Amino acid sequence: MQNKQAYVVAVVGATGAVGQQMISTLEKRNFPVKEIRFLSSKRSAGTVLSYNGESVTVQEATPDSFEGVDIALFSAGGSVTKELAHEAVKRGAIVVDNTSAFRMDPEVPLVVPEVNEKDLFEHKGIIANPNCSTIQMVVALEPIRQTIGLKKVIVSTYQAVSGAGVTAIEALKDQAQAFLNNEELAPSVLPVKSGEKHYQIAFNAIPQIDVFTENGYTYEEMKMINETKKIMHLPELEISATCVRLPVISGHSESVYIEVEKEMTVEELQNLLKDAPGIVLQDDPSQQLYPMPFYSIGSNDVFVGRIRKDLDNPLGFHLWVVSDNLLKGAAWNSVQIAERLIALNII
Amino acid sequence: MQNKQAYVVAVVGATGAVGQQMISTLEKRNFPVKEIRFLSSKRSAGTVLSYNGESVTVQEATPDSFEGVDIALFSAGGSVTKELAHEAVKRGAIVVDNTSAFRMDPEVPLVVPEVNEKDLFEHKGIIANPNCSTIQMVVALEPIRQTIGLKKVIVSTYQAVSGAGVTAIEALKDQAQAFLNNEELAPSVLPVKSGEKHYQIAFNAIPQIDVFTENGYTYEEMKMINETKKIMHLPELEISATCVRLPVISGHSESVYIEVEKEMTVEELQNLLKDAPGIVLQDDPSQQLYPMPFYSIGSNDVFVGRIRKDLDNPLGFHLWVVSDNLLKGAAWNSVQIAERLIALNII
CATH class of the missing domain: 3.40.50.720 (NAD(P)-binding Rossmann-like Domain)
Structure with missing residues (x-):
């Protein structure tokens, strides 16, 4: 400053x-x-x-x-x-x-x-x-857009309960303890507190975050789609999202498939992301090094790993992007x- | 018989x-x-x-x-x-x-x-x-292949620990209890018991199932790719996978993006899958009806929901596929x- x-x-x-x-x-x-x-x-x-x-x-x-x-x-x-x-x-x-x-x-x-x-x-x-799940993704995608262009994004999210607030964190912990005690505990918070139906999140995965829009996508999914286009100034970007809540306290993960405009090797893409602002590259299968939400808690960084070329499309890549949704998100x-x-x- | x-x-x-x-x-x-x-x-x-x-x-x-x-x-x-x-x-x-x-x-x-x-x-x-994560996906995709052709698949999985055996189930429960007690418990089972490094699975997500192959994909991912082509007799299918282990005891979930050969409405696709063998359609956002792993336990069926048209590609669809990995899987x-x-x- x-x-x-x-x-x-x-x-x-x-x-x-x-x-x-x-x-x-x-x-x-x-x-x-x-x-x-x-x-x-x-x-x-x-x-x-x-x-x-x-x-x-x-x-x-x-x-x-x-x-x-x-x-x-x-x-x-x-x-x-x-x-x-x-x-x-x-x-x-x-x-x-x-x-x-x-x-x-x-x-x-x-x-x-x-x-x-x-x-x-x-x-x-x-x-x-922006929305938590959008932020970490655009941090990872922007250096790619700048260097080799970005044409298409298909993302599936693995989102923590803390994105739904303190009551959702407590619900996850209480449900997990009840399950381990072989007790029944009626869920009352997720997927949407004000919604009609509530489901257990402990030892489960709920493919609904926020309420549904008329096209069958949830608001969370439409936020990722619309916000990404606005932030990256890419109104024509092809982008689609599936958002899923997990029994994870904090740390959102994302499986991201992208199609770019120009060919690049995995090593070149790794080097590009390694030096990009806000990103920590964790990508070494030989060392079992990849990002995970539990270990991202408390860090301001966006962690990227599991970078692979698509096996069919020479312009396609797969990435795994993790960040503490309460911090960078x-x-x-x-x-x-x-x-x-x-x-x-x-x- | x-x-x-x-x-x-x-x-x-x-x-x-x-x-x-x-x-x-x-x-x-x-x-x-x-x-x-x-x-x-x-x-x-x-x-x-x-x-x-x-x-x-x-x-x-x-x-x-x-x-x-x-x-x-x-x-x-x-x-x-x-x-x-x-x-x-x-x-x-x-x-x-x-x-x-x-x-x-x-x-x-x-x-x-x-x-x-x-x-x-x-x-x-x-x-x-076949591999558990492959089986439930091909059950959902086969009626689509038969009716409108299948060109491309991109799948991200949300897999339960029971796929890694009884010790992994125990590890998840023990780690969850230790975490709720604010105790430390060194992980020793996942992602791969014989591997060098082990990570906590409770309240985490691990983007490694089975060991890595030379192309950066895991064996689990390559199993899904190669087995799907063999079972469906589609050697030319474009297919890619990202496999992730979750703190879920049983029930694998899959976020599946497909590209088909002919246009079809979401309603037509729902009707097609509703009548297909082995499939239970659970797809009504207005009733918050969609498949979830916790509620799939004990059923032989493959549950399909969250069926949406891709917002850019008229031949693209998104599906959410869940099944008990120990049963149909x-x-x-x-x-x-x-x-x-x-x-x-x-x-």
Whole structure:
């Protein structure tokens, strides 16, 4: 960061799974904070959290909470964003929003710094943080797009429960313990808390994340499809997704098939990704080295491995992409956007 | 079965995860058994199991164990098959082998009855049972191949630990309990017991099943590729696979992308699969109806759902295919082959 200024930062949804990670990420990054405000729903207000060793009481988020705020990191659900983001902007804040509320709004930049930080210059107060499963994929695909072009993507995801919040993490643990005890425990959280039916996630896989759209794809799948096109500025990209929830606490994995425009060897592709920003290459079958979600927890990086040429299409490759969905998929990407706003003198 | 004859049946590997399911499948199907022999390694010999309520002592499998045997169901690992299958054939048995030992042998039929039971007529004593993840996929794909042709397959699997045997099931449960207790437990079974490195499977996903081949694909992935071509008699099929182990006890899931030769609507494809042998269609997003591994346990069927048109390629479809890997993926397919041998008067 080139200037030594410090900022008034608000975290909206401070008690949630992502909010907690936003707070610890701001601490770890020594983010230039002049004053921190933790905001939440009325229900969670009053909770006392710590920031750099000091106690901070969570306050109910209202329009006035944003008076004097420079940067507001939102992760409290789409309805809170829709209610309060413009109020924050009106009071002079730049909003970095981790919900889907404004992601596809043509007036709102949707940003993954490794891919399209230039879009930050177009902001009108709100910047959207993409969906977790989208972020890690575009970090892995952007160096490929730049170098040999990207024509087609088919992705199948293996997503952790923490993407559905703290209650989903507890549900997984409680169900697993009940199963190991030979006890019955009626599921009540996944796939969608407000949905009609709930299924066990412990020792299961649920091929539904978010609700269904009319074309038979889920919203999660359509988010991956539409957000990838917007972030990468590839409206013509052929892309399709199947999103699946797993009994994994944190760390999303993705089996990604791509078709590129020019031939490249696996070794060249490995070298390309090894040197790309935000990526750690873990790809050595002889050492059983490949990314895994359990071992990705706590890292800001996107891990890529299992890179193989398709056996039929000389322009086809298969990749396995893993990242901590609460960090690069959410909290870290939001704080990283805030850091880039400072570094690029946008704020 | 048209004749009322009964047979001397041997189960080789009777104490294993698949062997146990073979025994209960023979019981459930009222298989025409004149005499049953449970065989195993020296280590497990002496174990007393039950068959239709009667105690049967497991005996060490030796060449002489197969004297008088009509049908020998092998599932005790490739080395046992290589050592004893020809000995069994020499003594007059037909061998149905659930290992990979002879699957790609051009002299050995590789059979999924719903797909290629005609190949049973070509047998020379040994019939191979395909890999679990292959079987459920070809059951779902065969009606499509027959009706509108099949050009390309890209599959990502979500495989249960029971495919790696009883020790892997125990490892998953023990690791899950240790994690819930905040205890450390060094992994020692997966991904490959004899491998150099072992990783936790509880709350994780491991993108390695079986060891790696020289092209960067695992043997499991190459099995799916090569066996599918052989079973479906489609040597020119474009097919690629990524195989991943999950913290699921039983039930393999597959995210399958296909390209077909002729256009068809989703509804037509659903109707086609609904009436196809061995398949149960579970595909109604409005009712949150789709297949899941936890709920597939104990069924012989292959469950298909989440059928969607690709959003770019009018000849592309996405499917989600689930089945109990110990049943249709192993024990049931083997017993079903034995039933078809009788029904077709081959034995």
